[in-house]
Amino acid sequence: MLSISEFAEMCHLTPQTLRYYHAEGLLVPAGVDERTGHRSYAFEQVEQAMLITLLRDTGMSVKLVREALDEPDRALALLERHRDDVERQRVAQDEAIQAARAVFDAQPQVRPRHVPATTVVAAFVHDTPLGRDAREWEQAENLIAAATAELVAQVERAGLTRRGRPWRTLALETPGRDRRVLDGEGPFWLVKVPVSGTAEALAALPAGLLVQEQPARDELSIFMPGRNTMAKYGTVILRLLNAGPLDGGQLxxxxxxxxxxxxxxxxTSAPVLPAG
Incomplete structure (x- = not known):
């Protein structure tokens, strides 16, 4: 029998790791002294320790390692599943690194701009969740993106010409709409496409779409690299609010x-309103 220190040295593990594996049921000592609590291991357990190390070195969780050891016939399938998970994590981490580098490199700044008057075609986005957590936010983003793509397709089928990028905005355009949004009833979002075209083409749009005249306005804008997230949305609001005093007490x-x-x-852009 080998003491825990001897077995740890032989397997290139630490005693702390062996105690952890014991607690998790991965590698139970061959014997435990009831009086002192000292663990001892049999030489035959070296292979089990080797298999655990191989699997743990892949980044597998203790739970998956236990499954692989308990059901050796499933070990390869579990490794394949774990490899797929690792690849997804790598892609997500690469995207996160690129987004972080872009934000720190660009140091997003608030800038003024003037937007000319234009005709827009708008559609409500129905059934979006409130976005109270990351899952709901992602669901809402997907629904808004799909509604935007459909609106662009409807505009093009009607023979209208797009005059710029589509955008989304909260559905707060009338007091009645304000109440529905604030009360959590929805729909919460509108998507809009700036267009030009004949009156006949506008009249040919499907029922349920709105045709609006967007007046010219001054805005403050900020570009945030990467995908839209709750935290970024909150950050741009703070930066727009803290952009500094505007001429003539504008808001x-x-x-x-x-x-x-x-x-x-x-x-992201916000209109600048005259004081009062």
Whole structure:
């Protein structure tokens, strides 16, 4: 029999790791002294320790390692599943690294701009969740993206010409809509496409779409690299609110934010309102 220190040295593990494996039921000592609690191991347990180390070195969780050891016939399938999970994590980490580098490199700044008047076609996005957590936010993003793609397709089928990128905005355009959004009834979002075309083409749009005249306005805008997230959405609101004093006591209306989704990030803009 080997003491825990001797067995740990032989297997290139630490005694602490062996105690942890014992507690998790992965590698139970051949004997435990009832009086002292000292663990001892049989030489035959070296193979079990080797298998555990192989699997743990892949990044497998203790739970998956236990499954692989308890059911050796499933070990290869479990390894394949774990490899797929690792690949997904690598892709997600690469995207996160790129997004972090882009934000720190760009140091997003608030900039003023003027938006000319334009005609827009708008549609409500129905059945989006409130976005109270990351899962709901992702669901809402997917639904808004799908509604935007469908609206663009409807505009093009009607023979209208797009005059810029589509955008999304909270459905806060009338007091009645405000109450539905604030009360959590929805729909919460509108998607809009700036267009030009004949009156006949506008009249040919499917029922349920809105045709609006968007007046010219001054805005403050900020471009945030990477995909849209709750934290980034909150950050751009803070930066817009803290952009500094505006001429003549003007105000930034963050309730009427609009967001354009670009391939490499999100451009968020808020109208600048005159004082009073």
């Amino acid at each position: 930034v209306n963050v309730a009427h934010l609009r967001q354009e989704i670009h391939e490499d990030g999100v451009l």
